Amino acid sequence: SSLFVFDHKLTLKTCGTTTTLFCLEQLFRVVREELGWQISDHGKANPYKVFYSRRCFMFPKKQQSIHQNWEDETKYLDQLFCNGKSYLVGRLGQTNHWSLYVTETNKEMAGTSSVEKSDCEGRDEDDDETMEMLMTGLRPSKSRQFVTAREPGQPIASDGEDEGHTLGRHVTGVTGLDLVYDNARDVSFQQDAFAFTPCGYSANVVMDEEFYYTLHVTPEDGWSYASFESNVPVKHVSNGSQDNFSVMQRVLSVFEPSDFCLTFFSRDSMNDNFLKLQKISSNISGYTRKDKIIYDLDDYQLLYLRFERTV
């Protein structure tokens, strides 16, 4: 699981039987009391924008409380937020559909700053894109890379470094997960990876101080799963030499899943990567496309693609 905190937004991604939404009321209290932010409207929170999403669970009955089903989650969210909408993306009745809750944009929180919006490389700082890949049925030979032999309870080294982090960093290198992006501009690169015991892997990678990609892997046979989520602007860090199709292929080569869905959010409908990903043909090497859905969500565009492995 991971949490990314920026000055103005946060991203919380949690797996297992976590109770993600139960931090919201306390979070709003902290924001109100410690930061003085007025985010309420008629007793409900009304921040600039909220997204909550998940692929359908493999074992929903083992989830806790409202997280056992999507309807209860959205009901809870509706109690807390103004103007939320719920979407089921993918095919009903399939075990791999994806659900999304999104609030209407509160434009009052967009500010009136007249500060130049483009940075020195001409990148629009207000542009925003997020790509997520959710993969199941990992190739067993690939899954094995995320199984470790260490035992819990090992002594801690005097320098504070522990085996889980050391092995995590090792796994990042061995699998090539540090090479997902071509860093043509030589931007800063920091990783925080952890190899769980007996198996499992999580990593946060931060590039250029403000962009992240995060990976979470549960490699157990029968319900193996891996996720990749990124807000790294590929064109920016690669100096235009790479696109998200290439990123997708590199991630696929690490896991070789039997099934995966890709979601891509973009604030700008003319976003280069959005347009390119839309054009992915129905067959990419080793995979057949099963679904392609485009949503126009207020001021965001969402592309959803699902593929199954053919070989």
Add this chain to the structure above:
Amino acid sequence: TVALNEQTPHSYIDSELSANLDSTDAFEGPEKLLEIWFFKSARCVPDQNRTLRSIDFNTWVQLLELVKCQVLSMKKTEKMDAFLLSE
């Protein structure tokens, strides 16, 4: 390509939790993903001295307890704080 050069150490690491965490009973990979934009951009925050990143680390720990997550480690960069969590 990226060179794996760890120039920045962890800002926080819970070595005891890291050493003792056992994922044997873990299951269910698919994550819940929550993203809250309080403002459109960092420039829109009214007081740059009071932002989400001003919130005390221990407050985040308490918020994450409600989620049933613990902080394994954290790295601070110029524009964001990245927490790696248990589960």
